[in-house]
Amino acid sequence: MELAASSGAFDGDFLDEYIVPFIEDCRLRGLTQYSIHTYAYVMRAFKRHVAERGITSIAEIDRNVLRDYVQTLREERRLTVNTIGNQLSCLSGLFEYLVYEGVLDVNIVLQVRRRYLQRYKAERPNESQRRKLVSTEQIRTLIDSVLGPRDRAVIMLLAKTGVRKGELVTMDVHDIDPLSMSIILKPKAKRTNRVVLFDEECLRLLQEWLVVRKRYERADVPALFITEAGGRLDRNGVYSAVTGHATLVGLHDPISKRLEDHFTPHCLRHWFTTILRRNGMPREMVQELRGDARSDPVDVYYHIDQEQMRTEYLRRMPRLGVR
Numbered sequence: 231m232e233l234a235a236s237s238g239a240f241d242g243d244f245l246d247e248y249i250v251p252f253i254e255d256c257r258l259r260g261l262t263q264y265s266i267h268t269y270a271y272v273m274r275a276f277k278r279h280v281a282e283r284g285i286t287s288i289a290e291i292d293r294n295v296l297r298d299y300v301q302t303l304r305e306e307r308r309l310t311v312n313t314i315g316n317q318l319s320c321l322s323g324l325f326e327y328l329v330y331e332g333v334l335d336v337n338i339v340l341q342v343r344r345r346y347l348q349r350y351k352a353e354r355p356n357e358s359q360r361r362k363l364v365s366t367e368q369i370r371t372l373i374d375s376v377l378g379p380r381d382r383a384v385i386m387l388l389a390k391t392g393v394r395k396g397e398l399v400t401m402d403v404h405d406i407d408p409l410s411m412s413i414i415l416k417p418k419a420k421r422t423n424r425v426v427l428f429d430e431e432c433l434r435l436l437q438e439w440l441v442v443r444k445r446y447e448r449a450d451v452p453a454l455f456i457t458e459a460g461g462r463l464d465r466n467g468v469y470s471a472v473t474g475h476a477t478l479v480g481l482h483d484p485i486s487k488r489l490e491d492h493f494t495p496h497c498l499r500h501w502f503t504t505i506l507r508r509n510g511m512p513r514e515m516v517q518e519l520r521g522d523a524r525s526d527p528v529d530v531y532y533h534i535d536q537e538q539m540r541t542e543y544l545r546r547m548p549r550l551g552v553r
Contacts, residue, residue: 243277244286244287244288245273245277245288246277248324248328249270249277251331252269252323252327252328253266253270253273255327256269256323262418264396268320269320269323272320272321273324275317276299276321279298279299279302280295283298292338293341293342296321296338296339296342297342300314300342300346303317311347314347315343315347318339318342318343319343321339322337322339322340325337325340362481362489362491362493362497362500363497363500363501363504364497364501366505368479368481369389369501369550370551370552371479372385372479372481373385373389373435373550373552374552374553375475375478379435379439380442380443380455380456380463381471381475382435382438382439382552383435383436383438384398384455384463384471385471385472385475385498386431386435386436387428387432387435387436388468388472388495388498388499388502389498389501389550390432390502390547391413391427391428391432391502392426392498392502392503392519392520393415393426393499394420394495394496394499395465395469395495395496396418396465397418397421398468398495399455399463399465399467399468400415401413401415401416401453401454401455402452402453402454403440403443403452403453403454404452406436408433408436408437411428411429411430411433412425412426412427412428413425413426413427415521420521421521422518422522422523423518423521424521426519426521427539429543429544429547431551431552435552439455446458446460448460469494469495472493472494472495472498473492473493473494476493481493482494502520505546505547505548506519506546509546509547509548510546511542511546512542514534515534515539515543518534518539519539519543
């Protein structure tokens, strides 16, 4: 497909002749369906932005347009610094593709992102050190407060496996092995080890949910966690479930702007990591269960015995004692 700039109405549709082949290029490069959906969502938002400013060609999109877009995301839409960074990364992917195709000479998104995103980060220092860390008793209270079997199983599984919400929503029923109490995750760019472990009380909540799941299941949806309509539970659904129940027990303050006042699904991954390390599980085993990349070249040649890791996990992971 030949790429060439065009002029047209103030609707941003001129971008489609670049976005459509770019999305196809993403598929050709083997990006996940979730990544492709994310790219498409960001492109639609950016199209609206350029349409509102009367832009009719790719040549008119300069640093000023992108700087204005960053300001809109931050001040009007009130997006977090991480979300702004993700949106700019998606746009950078499009512009990098256009450079590759010879439509543009330079990817100006990289320059804008480097200049303005770093500035925003400086205004919010050391976020990772201020993330909420809750106690085992608070996790127990949270799960005990949940009445619905699906949300109970979701929160328990996040806590006991340390998986990200994006990994949880791609789980299918057949990924669960109740005998070995393990799950094989779908391939993800950020994850190395795809096998995660859980214990008997987590298995109990999963089994309770699977009984209820039969009321809503559809033959064409193999997802482990589904909605009442039978569709796959998405990332927003997981976030809402966790933060909604956490709000009711006083762990999450949706109004506060302070990170330490928020309890999100990632806080359960934070608890998982911290509790295993505090209980004496070897660092390399925790990294393996988290699916972290090995940064030290020597670590590449260090192979962890799976049965030993299972024994260590069951020994170090505390029982919550939920009802």
